[in-house]
Amino acid sequence: MNSIKFLGALVVCCASAAQAASLTDIWTDPHAPGVRAVLVQRGDSLSIDLHQQMSIDGVSLHHAPALKRIGLDASGHPVFAGALADGSGFVSVQSTATGGIVVEIEGIPMPRAFQFARADSAVLDLGGSWLGGYSHGGAPCPQFSGPARERAGNWQVFYPDDEDATRVTLRFASTAQVCHFNGKQAALGSLTRIDGEYTCTGGLAGVFESADIELGGVTLGGTMKLRTVSCGDLRLRFGGVRRNGF
Secondary structure: OOOOOEEEEOOOOOOOHHHHOOOOEEEEOOOOOOOEEEEEEEOOEEEEEEEOOOOOOOOOOEEEEEEEEEEEOOOOOEEEEEEOOOOOOEEEEEEOOOOOEEEEEEOOOOOOOOEEEOOOOOOOOOOEEEEEEEEEOOOOOOOOOOOOOEEEEEEEEEOOOOOOOOEEEEEEEOOOOEEEEEEEEEEEOOEEEEEEEEEEOOOOEEEEEEEEEEEOOOEEEEEEEEEEOOOEEEEEEEEEEEOOOO
16 A cells, blocks of 8 residues: 545544444544444454445445554554455554544545444344345355345344343345344444344355444444355345334
8 A cells, every 4th residue: 555545534532442442333424414434343354334324225335344454553553454345445544542533545535534423332122124125246146146136125123032132033035035144132332243143045044244233213234244155255235224113
């Protein structure tokens, strides 16, 4: 990476040292409603999605799936850098002394200023029925419905175990595919994480993980990685709008 053009810096208070240890959360700009960054940190790797607004399938403006830690800043916080998924530029992310982040992108002259926004970290109730769909890129998977976006689908989220509120089931149904995702739910700042096992029509089954589920006022969205034997890892973007009465 050579020169990196300044994309934005944010200044925010009220972040403790423990919170600053992980960048996993939603970062927003109070001066540009709807503009936000979703960061998911796993050790020395960081993924980032830059959004303009919540969309039904969670599509972002820019996505970088695997930024790597390249060093530490003067305060001892890790600095991450890597390429955007579409190859249009490079992105770097680092913390500020006041608990914010600086995001810089080379090749995308779109100045943005993101402000740290952390919601209640309690486990959220995602239960209900959501009219929406999913999409996935890459090579088509014969056992899956393909890379085309599924719009006319329905997500149902429910908690089958009265004694364990962290056990959750997500059921997706459309004319092309029916899948059940059974897992454990946990809070990640203002995001939600679910890991577990899934089964789909066509014999597709395995484990899945979703670390950036976002619950809006009437929307649900996030990404999900499915591990398969025949097609490798499938990365989905999913979301929906709450149906009235649910």
